[in-house]
Amino acid sequence: MKIGIDIDDTTFITVKSMLKYADKFEAEISGEPINRDSFGLIKDRYYLKVLYGWDEKTKFDFFNKYYKNVLKECTVMPDADKTIRKLKEEGNTIHFITARLMNIKDCDTEAITIQSLKKSNIPYDSLNLHISDKLSFCQKNQINLLIEDSYETCRELADNGIKSILMTTKMNSDIDAKEIIRVNNWAEIYREVEKYRKIEK
Numbered sequence: 001m002k003i004g005i006d007i008d009d010t011t012f013i014t015v016k017s018m019l020k021y022a023d024k025f026e027a028e029i030s031g032e033p034i035n036r037d038s039f040g041l042i043k044d045r046y047y048l049k050v051l052y053g054w055d056e057k058t059k060f061d062f063f064n065k066y067y068k069n070v071l072k073e074c075t076v077m078p079d080a081d082k083t084i085r086k087l088k089e090e091g092n093t094i095h096f097i098t099a100r101l102m103n104i105k106d107c108d109t110e111a112i113t114i115q116s117l118k119k120s121n122i123p124y125d126s127l128n129l130h131i132s133d134k135l136s137f138c139q140k141n142q143i144n145l146l147i148e149d150s151y152e153t154c155r156e157l158a159d160n161g162i163k164s165i166l167m168t169t170k171m172n173s174d175i176d177a178k179e180i181i182r183v184n185n186w187a188e189i190y191r192e193v194e195k196y197r198k199i200e201k
Helices: 015-030 047-052 056-072 080-089 109-119 134-140 151-159 186-200
Strands: 002-005 093-097 126-128 145-148 163-167 181-183
Touching (some): 002 134, 015 056, 056 109, 080 186, 109 126, 134 145, 134 151, 145 151, 163 186
Parallel strands (some): 145 163
């Protein structure tokens, strides 16, 4: 089976380092210290705009200054590494499909991502960066199943006959994800993959 897997806040915990540096950057540009629990405010995948009110230029000024730090400080989700290794050992092919940005100043996104995967001993068959249209990618590359934290992406795939599993996060926890499988951890992901594999046999 060809399994697609998102990276940020699905395989690695990205939001913590993102908010750490976003708070730092906001304090730098506003001159006011940021001291609040940002996690409680996240209800939208475009949380940098929602939390800080940044326009596109300000957002990319932030990325150019701190995106490298954000990516380097991401930590692996609990059990993601061993579960992905198990899925690979069982004969599945693993395809990371992420919207991680490319062409950011002084940030080699591909090299940092490869290093993070290597450090966590996570196997994969392909690494696909800066993929904004995951539906088209999955259709073109015949991905059977996508593991993802974006409800909108899972909804789009489901509407086009592609199986997906939604990892619960602060941003999607309040969404009524009808007809989409929702999980809370990688142990649950493995169980759902097994169910799907048995159905497809």
